[in-house]
Amino acid sequence: MAWTTPIAVEIN
Amino acid sequence: MTATANTACIPVLPRGVRLHHDRVRKVEVLLGPERTLMLDGIGHAILSELDGRRSMATISGDLAARFGAPVDQVSRDVETFLTDLADKRLVDMIDG
Numbered sequence: 001m002a003w004t005t006p007i008a009v010e011i012n
Numbered sequence: 013m014t015a016t017a018n019t020a021c022i023p024v025l026p027r028g029v030r031l032h033h034d035r036v037r038k039v040e041v042l043l044g045p046e047r048t049l050m051l052d053g054i055g056h057a058i059l060s061e062l063d064g065r066r067s068m069a070t071i072s073g074d075l076a077a078r079f080g081a082p083v084d085q086v087s088r089d090v091e092t093f094l095t096d097l098a099d100k101r102l103v104d105m106i107d108g
Binding site for chain 2: 005006
């Protein structure tokens with residue numbers, strides 16, 4: 001896996 | 013004691029916040045009080061490194077080595093990511 005901008009998406 | 017985020021700080025998941033594999037959605041999630049965040053692979057990799065002992069700078073260096081990515085890019089991404097989660101009270105920053 002290559003480094004990419006990390007993502008955290010809130011599940012409502 | 014919670015501190016203002018800088019690279020010498022030691023990030024840690026606070027009590028009541030944990031990583032979890034959601035088998036239904038087949039994704040890694042961060043579970044907090046009354047909120048759930050869906051993580052991509054890099055987000056999960058960062059949060060998996062929080063052991064309460066290593067500073068943000070050390071974690072960034074380790075991740076840069078593991079992914080073969082430039083340290084300054086990884087450091088910037090890690091700091092932004094963890095600071096955002098700290099603002100949501102899903103990560104605590106302890107003075108290093």
